[in-house]
Amino acid sequence: MQNIVILAGTIRQAPETRTTRTGTDITRFRLVTSRPRYSEGRVVRDEKGYRVEDAEWHRIVTFNGLGKIVQQYCQTGMKVLVRGRIHYTKWQDAKGEDRYGCEIVAETVDFLSRAPQSETDDEDEGRFIDEDDIPS
Template identity: 85%
Template structure:
């Protein structure tokens, strides 16, 4: 059996990189994914007709070259596709209590949007065009 996870979401924390004592670069960021809320088999909508979504937060970790690329090119608000595996951790806190966690170890990260352009004269330059943005 394989431990495979694929997540498409939005980075909601700027990636941070630290180097271990052995020289391994470890980059971490938080990714949020959303899915529509269902009730009785139907999508729940708010009073304005917009669908209600539930958000899930994921801790993502990447090592060495992939981590350096993420740190260099990714920032909060970017959309990415992460392929990797689920990793469960266990540690003891300062009081000696067992703590548990879950993180996604990234093997590949595909950029689904570009870094926001702040000093651009053309507003649409570098903008990711979503299917919903295309009018028929």
């Protein structure tokens, strides 16, 4: 049997990287996916006729090289496709009570969009070289 997850969604929390005592880089981010809401086998629509969608939040974790790429290139608002596996965790909180969690351990992260540009970004910046900058 296989534990395979494929999610296409939007990054809603900027990636954060931490390094373990043994030197492993762990990068985490939050991904949101959506799906249409159904009732009695039909898609639910609001008063304007738009589909009503339910959001699902996912904790994504990456390691080492993939984590460095995610940290460097991914930003809030980007759309990505994550392939990986579900990993369940159990720990005890400060009161000694058992806590449980679920995260997706990413094996690949494909970029489906670029990072959203701010209004002050020059979309041509870095695409062209000024002729005065070319050595003769």
